[in-house]
Amino acid sequence: ARIRHFKWEVKYEYKSQDCYKKLAITINGKTPGPTIEARVNDTVVVELKNSLLTENVVIHWHGIRQKGTPWFDGTAGVTQCPIVPGDTFVYKFVVDRPGTYLYHAHYGLQREAGLNGMICVSLPPGESEPYTYDHDRSIILTDWYHKSTYELATGLSSLDFDWVGEPQSLLIHGKGRFCSGLKSDLCDAINSECSPYVITVVPRKTYRLRIGSLTSLAALSFEIEGHNMTVVEADGHNVEPFVVKNLFIYSGETYSVLIKADQAPTRNYWAVSKVVSRKSTTPNGLAIFNYYPNHPRRSPPTVPPIGPAWDDVVPRLAQGEAMKARQGYILPPPQTSDRVIVMLNTQNKINGYTRWSVNNVSYNLPHTPYLIAVKDRMNHVFDQTPPPDGYDSQNYDIFSKAENSNATASSSIYKLQFNSTVDIILQNANTMNIDNNSETHPWHLHGHDFWVLGYGKGKFDINSDPKKYYNLVNPIMKNTVSVQPYGWTALRFVADNPGVWAFHCHIEAHFYLGMGVVFEEGMEMLGRYPTSITGCGDTKGYRMP
Ligand code: C2O
Ligand code: CU
Numbered sequence: 001a002r003i004r005h006f007k008w009e010v011k012y013e014y015k016s017q018d019c020y021k022k023l024a025i026t027i028n029g030k031t032p033g034p035t036i037e038a039r040v041n042d043t044v045v046v047e048l049k050n051s052l053l054t055e056n057v058v059i060h061w062h063g064i065r066q067k068g069t070p071w072f073d074g075t076a077g078v079t080q081c082p083i084v085p086g087d088t089f090v091y092k093f094v095v096d097r098p099g100t101y102l103y104h105a106h107y108g109l110q111r112e113a114g115l116n117g118m119i120c121v122s123l124p125p126g127e128s129e130p131y132t133y134d135h136d137r138s139i140i141l142t143d144w145y146h147k148s149t150y151e152l153a154t155g156l157s158s159l160d161f162d163w164v165g166e167p168q169s170l171l172i173h174g175k176g177r178f179c180s181g182l183k184s185d186l187c188d189a190i191n192s193e194c195s196p197y198v199i200t201v202v203p204r205k206t207y208r209l210r211i212g213s214l215t216s217l218a219a220l221s222f223e224i225e226g227h228n229m230t231v232v233e234a235d236g237h238n239v240e241p242f243v244v245k246n247l248f249i250y251s252g253e254t255y256s257v258l259i260k261a262d263q264a265p266t267r268n269y270w271a272v273s274k275v276v277s278r279k280s281t282t283p284n285g286l287a288i289f290n291y292y293p294n295h296p297r298r299s300p301p302t303v304p305p306i307g308p309a310w311d312d313v314v315p316r317l318a319q320g321e322a323m324k325a326r327q328g329y330i331l332p333p334p335q336t337s338d339r340v341i342v343m344l345n346t347q348n349k350i351n352g353y354t355r356w357s358v359n360n361v362s363y364n365l366p367h368t369p370y371l372i373a374v375k376d377r378m379n380h381v382f383d384q385t386p387p388p389d390g391y392d393s394q395n396y397d398i399f400s401k402a403e404n405s406n407a408t409a410s411s412s413i414y415k416l417q418f419n420s421t422v423d424i425i426l427q428n429a430n431t432m433n434i435d436n437n438s439e440t441h442p443w444h445l446h447g448h449d450f451w452v453l454g455y456g457k458g459k460f461d462i463n464s465d466p467k468k469y470y471n472l473v474n475p476i477m478k479n480t481v482s483v484q485p486y487g488w489t490a491l492r493f494v495a496d497n498p499g500v501w502a503f504h505c506h507i508e509a510h511f512y513l514g515m516g517v518v519f520e521e522g523m524e525m526l527g528r529y530p531t532s533i534t535g536c537g538d539t540k541g542y543r544m545p
Contacts, residue, residue, distance in 0.1 A: 001041040001094075008033070010115065011051035017114070018144055018169040018176035019187055019194035024114040025052070025105065031114035032140045032174050036103070038095050039122050046091040048083065056082030056107055061093060061119065062252065063101035063236055063479050065447055069093045070371060070499025071529045073446055076107040077365030078502050078518060081536035089532060095121045098129075099236025100138070100210040100254040109149040111508050112216040114174070116140060120210060121236075130326060131208075131232045131241065133258055137199055138210035141249065141273050143167035143218045143282065144176060156509055161354040164509050167217060170273045170285030173197045177286065197287040198296040203265035208232075211247065212254040216508040219277040219440050219482070221246045221307045224289050225269040225300065229257035231323070235449070235478040238326035246308060248276065248316045250442035252480035252506035265291045268300045274307035276316070277440040277485070313484050320455050320482070325474040333451040333492050335472055338420040342462060344391040344398075345441055345483065345505070345515065347432040348407035354432075355514045356505070357407040359388045362514030363504075364409045368537030370500040374523045378538055383412040387517060390462070391427075398429040398438075398459050398486060405432045409514065416495035418522035423453070424503075425460050425490045426483040438485035441510065447501035449477040450493035460488040480506060498522030 008027045015024040015031065027033030038044055050057045060074035072093045073079040083089040095101075098121045105115035118138050123129065145152060146168045155162030169176035175197040179187035201207055209229075213220055223229075223246035230241045233256035247255060263269065273285035286304055290296045308315060325332075343358045355362040366373065366382045373381035387410060396402075416422055431437045453470040470490060483489040500523065504516025534540075 001043065002039065003043045003045060004036070004038045006034070006036065006046045008046055009049045009051050010057055015114070016191040016193045017171055017174055019179035019191055020146055020168070022146055023148060025110060026114065027117065031116070033115070033117035035117060035138060036119040040098050040124055041094060041096060043092060043094050047088060048091065049088045050083045050085055053085055056084055057105060057110065058082050058107050059091065059103055059115070060106035061091070061101065061103050062444070063254065064093060064095060064119065065497060066093055066499070067096060067497055070447065070497070070526070071533045073499070074106055075446060075502050077369055078500055079371045080369055080533035081539065082107050095119065097121065097236055098123045099233060100212060100256055101236060102212045102214060102254060104214050109153045109508055109512060111214065112145055112152065113149045116142065116214045118210065118212055130238060130329070131258060132206070133208040134205040136208045136210070139173045139197070139199070141211065141213045141215065141220055141222060141285070142171045143215040144169045144171050145216065153512065156512055157353070159352050164217065166278070166280045166282050168282065170218065170275070170282060172271065172273055172285045172287040175287070195297065198290050199271060199287060200290045200292055200296060201261040202292050203261050205261055207259045207261065208256050209259055210254065210256050211249060213249045213251050215251045218275045218280065218282065219248070219250050221248055221274045221276050222272070223247070223305060223307060224259060224271045225302065225305050226263045227259050227269065229259055232256050232258055234323060234476055235480060237449070237477045238329040239476055240324040240326050242322045244319065248319050250440070250480065250482045250506070252442050252444040261291060267291065268294050268298055270300050270302070270304040272304050272307060276308060276310045279310060317455055317484060323476045325476050330477050333453070333472060333475060334421045334494065336421070337423040337492055338417065340423045340425065341414065342390040342393065342425045342427060342460070344396065344427045344429060346402060346429050348405050349432070350407055350409055355407055356510045357514060358517055359391045360407045361387050362407050362409045363516045364411045364514065366411045366537070368539055369533065370413060370518055370520065371529060372534060372539050374500060374520055375526065375529060381538060383410045385412055387412045387414060393459065393462060398427065401430055401432060401435065413500070413518040413520050416519050416521040418495060418498070418525070420495050421492060422495055423490060423492050425488055427460055427488045428483045428486055440482055440484055441515070442480050442482045442506040443503065444480040444506045445493065445501065445503045447497045447499055448493045449479050450491040451475040451477055452481050453490040453492055455484065456488050458486060460490070466490070495519070495521040498525045
């Protein structure tokens, strides 16, 4: 195994990602940032310099389990103090599984400002995937807002609530088009940053396309005009191959699909991302699937495909159900669990402020990171009453607006028995103000992969025999999974990674408004944390020369 060393500088720069000029957070001048390419069991070292002038920063390595290094998970308030302007912080962790992962800012709404990138971990020499391809390509799908993170965050945390709204554009690997046909001082239509992203292919070759989504809000459908995609990997795990025309992908998910360049080679084709699950005003994202030797900038002669209907849940649930563990690659889950936690997802009010909650508790991060507070028994740092393991499912009507939408705020965490098997049932419900409205939430677990045991419509019946609905034979493992409108999703994981781990909705504004929880397990087994993670809250005195 090797050491892969990276030196990154994070700063604001004016960019015209979708031809509209605004500030973006870049790594070494780029958004998306550089792709981390490594082999299984390599150690990745990222020396991160914060040159943001007035903002803190942290970076989370999304999908990397951080076995033995929970303090390098990069979650502000949970695993470390944020890196203050001018400081350099060194992340050091092992990438212990092959596959496609992501990284992104995990502080405030900074992810929205473009601080993101991909991690591709390849197999050791001599080993190969259970599928073949000629070339490897990767793209990150995002949505893009023209307001600054400050404006968006202030709107969310004001009494006069100002929702972030629909994004202005969808970007495919950092490129989009907002300005076509518009005239504005900020529209820089000849800027090469906003000419569509190009994926060049050689006729008849097969491509592994790694696709990751780091949208702030949007659930997406992605497709390449005239080409089928064979899904082979999800969140770093091999799945039984299945063919789709369009791929549904939620924020925090990664997939690998195989695409054969088997269409007429005399032209280019459109690659399209489209918002689903919300009635959105955001125009579709467009890239060019370029058949060599056609000119990469040559527009395809066709109108881009319009994609699936935004409000059709059926094909989205079907994709979830089509995904099975590839035989011989994912161990089946323990057949029973030690604990079941049901998590009702709701939108609420606290003292007039709009929030999102789990079992009526909205999350507040403490100023002193949990990892330090738990290790050093600083009990005053966070609420010691454990959060609820469920909600009043007998009496709560998930199909209507809640009679009482008031919630409480808490910083308490779930203590999990080390090595125990935990089931989580995510239960969706109606939103606070609008009848017949329920949203899609992609939930992401830090530090673990989980088995996706099942999805369903309506209210999950805790008293029924769960085996009726669960796939305990060949479920896939993931680190991010969606819960569909008015539906439930059940997952299972083993609490075998000593540390403190966030589990939250990956919609950035929802997490910001409290839609998350924190698990703690096996902290007593951990050695000393590096002092570099201290410096804030009650840990200020720790920072000794
Ligand atoms: Cu990719 Cu806690 O998030
Ligand atoms: Cu959400």
